[in-house]
Amino acid sequence: MTPLRTAALSAIVLAAASGVQARESSGLTLTPAPAKAVRAEGAFQLSAATRIHVAPGDREAKGVASQLADLVQRSRGFRPLVVEGAPKAGEAAIVFTRQGPAGEAYRLDIAPTGVTIAAAQRAGLFYGAMSVWQLATPDEAKGAVALPAASIEDAPRFAWRGLLVDSARHVQSLETLKAIIDVMAAHKLNTFHWHLVDDQGWRLEIKTYPKLTQVGAWRVDPGAARAYPKYGGFYTQDQARELVAYAAARNVTIVPEIETPGHALASIVAYPQLGSAAPDARHMGDWGVFPWIYNIDESTFAFLDDVLNEVMDIFPSTFIHVGGDEAVKDQWKANPKIQARMKALGVADEHALQSWFIQRVGRSLEKRGRRLVGWDEILEGGLAPNATVMSWRGVDGAIAAAKQGHDTVLSPHPTLYLDNRQSVSPDEPTGRGKVISLKDVYAFDPAPAQLSPDERKHILGVQANAWTEHMQTDRLVEEMVFPRAIALAERGWTPDAAASWDDFAQRLPAEMARLKILGVSADTVPFEPLTALSQAEGGAVQLALANPLAVGEVRYTTDGKAPTAASAVYAAPIAPPKGAVVKARTFVVGKPLGRERTVTVDPIALQTRVSGQLKSCTDKVPIKMIDDAPRAFDKRARFQVDILNPCWIWEGARLDKGALITARVGQIPFNFQVGQDRDRIPLRAPATPEGELEIRAGCSGERLAAIPLGKAARDPGLSTITGRLPARPGKTDLCLTFTAKSVDPFWVIDRVTVKPSAASQN
Known part of the structure; x- marks a missing residue:
């Protein structure tokens, strides 16, 4: 039996012995949640005066203790002293001991009088130390911190x-x-x-x-x-x-x-x-x-x-x-x-x-x-x-x-x-x-x-x-x-x-x-409120906020001030006055999660959608891609596109009196090895040498406009093209596609603005 399999089996045994751990560990900010954790009264005060003790001559334990001290320095701003030998009588210290479980497993006991990390192997000592560091780092604050008292027995489910x-x-x-x-x-x-x-x-x-x-x-x-x-x-x-x-x-x-x-x-x-x-x-x-x-x-x-x-x-x-x-x-x-x-x-x-x-x-x-x-x-x-x-x-x-x-x-x-x-x-x-x-x-x-x-x-x-x-x-x-x-x-x-x-x-x-x-970037976007403006009959603009992960609650303000844990909780679409600046943020147990979102309530904001806000006509191979120009990476546009069917839908456009449509478009190389699927990508024959952006009433409906790409074809970066849409009653789904002789270069949409004719604007 390999060591990997042995470790996995020991984890299964420990898991079977711990039946109600989700409830018991919920008060600790440890991730991964431990196999078994029982809270106790009080807390251990970790400060610059705290010392970490290891057995004399235990180089592995001393190395792990130094890693823990370095991490505490990184997060709290002070470095506990690592010493060999037992703590003095009455000293509240962190102690490493080998009198613990084998493999990657560890036992962690936290009391007001001291902390003990027990494991037979270095891996277990290390993971016990990582748990101590996590408990010492519940936020970005500096200085002394209280570690909640608890008794933890922990081992991995899988090796x-x-x-x-x-x-x-x-x-x-x-x-x-x-x-x-x-x-x-x-x-x-x-x-x-x-x-x-x-x-x-x-x-x-x-x-x-x-x-x-x-x-x-x-x-x-x-x-x-x-x-x-x-x-x-x-x-x-x-x-x-x-x-x-x-x-x-x-x-x-x-x-x-x-x-x-x-x-x-x-x-x-x-x-x-x-x-x-x-x-x-x-x-x-x-x-x-x-x-x-x-x-x-x-x-x-x-x-x-x-x-x-x-x-x-x-x-x-x-x-x-x-x-x-x-x-x-x-x-x-x-x-x-x-x-x-x-x-x-x-x-x-x-x-x-x-x-x-x-x-x-x-x-x-x-x-x-x-x-x-x-x-x-x-x-x-x-x-x-x-x-x-x-x-x-x-x-x-x-x-x-x-x-x-x-x-x-x-x-x-x-x-x-x-x-x-x-x-x-x-x-x-x-x-x-x-x-x-x-x-x-x-x-x-x-x-x-x-x-x-x-x-x-x-x-x-x-x-x-x-x-x-x-x-x-x-x-x-x-x-x-x-x-x-x-x-x-x-x-x-x-x-x-x-x-x-x-x-x-x-x-x-x-x-x-x-x-x-720890110095890494993380994606905060999924935690941030999604904003959606819509226009009701009569011209009033409504703002809806969404919390896709359903984590915490969205709080918002309508006066341009930053939302706090005491701000109003979003429950249903709101109708702020025209020009209002709404700011929203997600909070979890009173703590902010993700960035603040800002939206100005204005009918003009209803008229523009980026490619990621347009509906894809199909869902074959959707990709959010980056432009290949300009050279400066942070200045490049991002495009949302199905590479096997470059086709976008603006749902529910109002064309009562016609509209002016403006599209910012780009061209990128079709550098995808997709075999015979390349030959199945739909292509409409162009009427002009450079091709056109076609707008139809639904993807199988009549053509409403064909805007020549013209000089845009000679620009590797973004270009803006404009055309007019005829008047139509009710709401129309606009289907946007490009005509072309081949898929290389590959035409994509960055953003589209549909501005109703002046007579139809409220």
Whole structure:
């Protein structure tokens, strides 16, 4: 039995012994919620005079105590002194002791007279220390703080509690990765899955094959970005070792991923002899599923052995991730040499060939005592007995793997894919258009009901993934990861019986404060009131406020003053006077959560909608994208669009006397590898050389206007075009599409204004 499985079983035993923990732990701002917590009377006063005691000669405990002292310094502004030896008689101190549970489990006793962190292993001491730091950091205040008295017995539900960061599509700084690991550690996530290789770039220095980073780490992005310098970068082996050591000191294991046999364009561009067909470096700036795949020559396996040996020299993790997903096999089918080799091997088809390929790679890992982990496609065609499956296509792969006796990690799309948007707000960062909210992540249970108790023993744990196609900056990565990764942390650690969304939601103000202290950005938009103006018959303007997550309550003012915990609670749409400045904010247990929202009540505000406020005609592949121009990233527009059907609807336009329509539009490269779906994107023939923006009464209705794009076609940035809409009775849904000869460039809407003719305005 592996240590991972043993830890998971011990967590299940502890969870079974703690039946009513949600109620008992609700008064503590600990995240993840502990397995068992009982409040007591009083509190421990943590101040600059507090000392942290460890046993003489216990270097591990002293190191953890120093980490706790450093974190207290960071959040409270003072650093407790770490000393070896027992506290003096009557001294109220924090004491580390090894007289506690094994593994990652710990016991924490807080009383007015002192704090005891008890664990047999360093990991348990560390997590006990993280709980003490969290209780000492309920907010952003400085100075002494009272830790509520409590008795806590805690251990993880699952052994693998992971987060993937994709550094292949976009490169993050080492400082940002360290900050992410800091947050993981503080919330008891213990596995950092580092995606280092993909079609868009090879990010790890391999000394035997220098072209992997000299060539494969750089690309020319399409569209207007072609005029910019090459994009890319990589991590030296020394930098990777530095990050491994940094993570290990925080009980986080880094599992590297080296993709095989697909997602291999970057390496094949660097060394074309590795491929099954000639590579095309121009596509390294594309997104999607690529056709390039490794060949099955012995020299290719020698290359992979050399690469993986250098990887294993850097990363001491038991598991090495080899990808295995989305390996398009068309090039294998079209390559006579590969077909002949398949016949000689007795391999039935290309799926079986991938299985043979993965098992061949796995044997190289086993020689060095490592274990292969791959995405659930590695199940196809058969799987080596010691391989571990990471299930991403829903939970079916995990269920199949567990039933076959394979260990598995649940990482299902879309629920745990953090490249999806977090709310319907148009202010969300760029990302895939499906909404996966904080509550959606929290609701995911990593223990499928379809498995028997024995089969569930093969579930090592759970992991969320931050794929960075649309996270071009470090800040965007952090905003898409946090706070959703905190919800995952609780579901991976806390027993299912103790999980409570309502209790978790009450802890969010404290969590957001801790994220800020740890130096990472977090997405506050899902907590912020959504505002919607509407015009009633007679011309009165109403304002509705929404709280999509139903966390806390929305409070507002109508006099332009900042809302407080004593401001009016929103209950129904309001009708402030014209010109009023309404400010609204969410409060949880009297504490603000998210930013303040401001809206001016004015009929003019009804006339403009950004793309994220327009309805998409379809929901095939919706994405919130960023413009490729101008060069300054913070000046680029964001567009909400279904890339397989660029079509938007303005619902309920009033055209009683006609209207002037103004659209701000942009053009971006269609750099998506979507196969035959590209040919299915609807295109209407243009009437002018540059094309038009067409406005119809409903998507199958009559054409109301066709506005020529004209000189906008020669501007890589945003352009404004204007046209007139004829009078129509009642309300009309305006359907907006572009005419074009091809999908590249790809025309998108930034914002639209529909201004009624003067005679029809109230």
